[in-house]
Amino acid sequence: MAIDRRHLGYALPPFTVEVTPARIALFRKAIGADAGAPDIAPPTFMKAVEGEQNSSRRILEALGVDLKRVLHAEQQFDYLGPIRAGDTLTVQRTVTDLYDKKNGAMDFIVIESTVSHALRGLLGRSRQVVLVRNPQARAGAAA
């Protein structure tokens, strides 16, 4: 089932995230990081920041997507400055593209996010492509 294109531009209200030292330490432990400065977040920590408050699930639910059909297809990060322990960050997430492939067997949702610091400005941009698998559509197309 195609995702309603009226969701294009859907945005969550901006939210703030406190990056505690414990938060970075837990993330480093989860990915087996033992090198690097303990107070600087690893590169993909930006995903944990933007995913705060269950934001990814809330976006997918707002678009009417069944979580069982969802896979992460692509992820891009642009880094403008480091995320550090003690930072208070503001996250903005917006659905910037919706498209489908293979006669609707695969829907794609593009979510772009920004992570900013009040004094240091924009620290990073993230672009996530979510794949929604629609097996019925494929079966229908094949029949």
Place this chain on the structure above:
Amino acid sequence: MRLDQARPGEQVAEYQTGPIPREQLALYAEASGDSNPLHLDPAFARNAGFDDVIVHGMLGMALLGQLLDTQFAAFTLGCFDARFVAVLPVGQSLHCTATLAERTTTTLTLDLEAFDSTGKSIIVGRASLTPPA
């Protein structure tokens, strides 16, 4: 292969993970806030068409990032992209490689890839970094 002698297309770094157990998926879910049951609940994963839970794509990307953090620590990361081309079942390991794509005076561009133990491509990525001054 020394980085300063490498030519485009040559591998310049690699990073091997151990098997990724369920406990690590649970820890990553807690650390990242990604609590999708596809990575935690075998019944949910089977219902979604998989044999067992699968590794978070973002955990795989984080492990690719470990290659950058451990072997290009003096560089400043500008962009880091990944395409998740296949799913990795729980219990599998990843072999991550970096190949020189392009080098200018200001930017080092690396092609990144993560393979399972059979050599199947799981993640294809790219990173651009600024060399230390």
